[in-house]
Amino acid sequence: MEIHSASAATNAGSVTRHLIDTFLITHPHLDHISGFIINTAGPPGARPKRLAGLPSTISAFKQHIFNNVIWPNLSDENNGAGLVTYMRLVEGGSPALGEGDGKGYLEISDGLGVKLFSVSHGHCIERHPHRGSSASSRYGSFDISAAAASPRGAPGSTAASGPPSLFRSSAASQEKESICVYDSSAYFIRDNATGREVLMFGDVEPDSVSLSPRNLGIWQAAAPRIANGNLAAIFIECSYDNSQTDDRLFGHLTPRYVIQEMEALATTVEIARQALPNLESTKKRKREAREASNGANGAGAAQGDDRPVSPKSTRPAKKGPSSTSGAEHSGIDTPHLATPTEEMSLDFEVSAAPIVQDPQFTNALRGLKVVIIHVKEKLVDGDAPRDTILAQLQEAEKEAQLGCEFIVSSSGQSFLL
Structure with missing residues (x-):
């Protein structure tokens, strides 16, 4: 990487424009995304900034950040300005x-x-159906909390949309969705x-x-x-x-x-x-x-038999730990092995x-x-x-x-x- 300016700010702008392709977002809490959001429109580049993360993370950006309320819709979805493009991993x-x-x-x-x-x-801290690790509330980038109409997010509202099975009411499902x-x-x-x-x-x-x-x-x-x-x-x-x-x-x-x-x-x-x-x-x-x-x-070829011996005919290695310790395995203790x-x-x-x-x-x-x-x-x-x-x-x-x-x-x- 060549440094072209004596100014740290100018060099930072150059790195952002020309070297950074994608921003990997772990989760959409403000302390992890605020810098990205505020600097979305600058410094300008020739292509949109790529924002990658879980579908639920992308959904949070769409619904709660780039929604023309908290921040202008600078994404390339929902008629936005096209400065950010989403990558759902x-x-x-x-x-x-x-x-x-x-x-x-x-x-x-x-x-x-x-x-x-x-x-x-x-x-x-609230007890309601919500985006999260509960299997009953995970549907890709669909956010169950946005679909529920009651103040406490109780399932069963006629105004809600989404997978039909999402709103079947039972004591077991309500308990599972309570956390x-x-x-x-x-x-x-x-x-x-x-x-x-x-x-x-x-x-x-x-x-x-x-x-x-x-x-x-x-x-x-x-x-x-x-x-x-x-x-x-x-x-x-x-x-x-x-x-x-x-x-x-x-x-x-x-x-x-x-x-x-x-x-x-x-x-x-x-x-x-x-x-x-x-x-x-x-x-x-x-x-x-x-x-x-x-x-x-x-x-x-000499005997008229052209059938090769398949490597799959060999017996595979047994699964499970070997009697040979890992410490005895050649080269296993080096952290600098470059080739897998x-x-x-x-x-x-x-x-x-x-x-x-x-x-x-x-x-x-x-x-x-x-x-x-x-x-x-x-x-x-x-x-x-x-x-x-x-x-x-x-x-x-x-x-x-x-x-x-x-x-x-x-x-x-x-x-x-």
């Missing part, structure tokens, strides 16, 4: 996109792919050339206190990426220090819960590492089968059953950087919250022995991963 990635290790990743700019997962960010969980997001961001990735969380709460725990699914997706050395860093929030009580978390993390989540991740990583030798054995058998197939083709292991799927299922956290996995997260973001300032005298949080994380790491490096981010900081 498929949760978990689309299997029709990409191939090989990049399967399911959407290329959002030259050389960068993303895969999105939803996570929980606390629950609404809503706010959706946030986590993004796997991948450099397509090297296979290197980072995992970026929006606001997120711990599984142990969530009404809709979903973090374990993220850790299961991250585990093979860490095991093969491709996932370099996790950016995750830690809004408060450990003095914050559970009833005042508001869908956020503290150091004690960051460690708890990292222990869950460490468990899945160890399982993934133990599975790697099995994958290597499968690769070896496939190579041998291909060589046998080539030999059979040559012999068959050949034929290795980054999304193989680690475990269908709930993971039992085991702190005995010493250094399971070796080489991984955990970058703390979204620290909330207290605006009082005393130690800065970021210093307190880092000290508490490092103290807990001495006992947990996870092996990861904790870093608390600061404004303007950059990372070479």
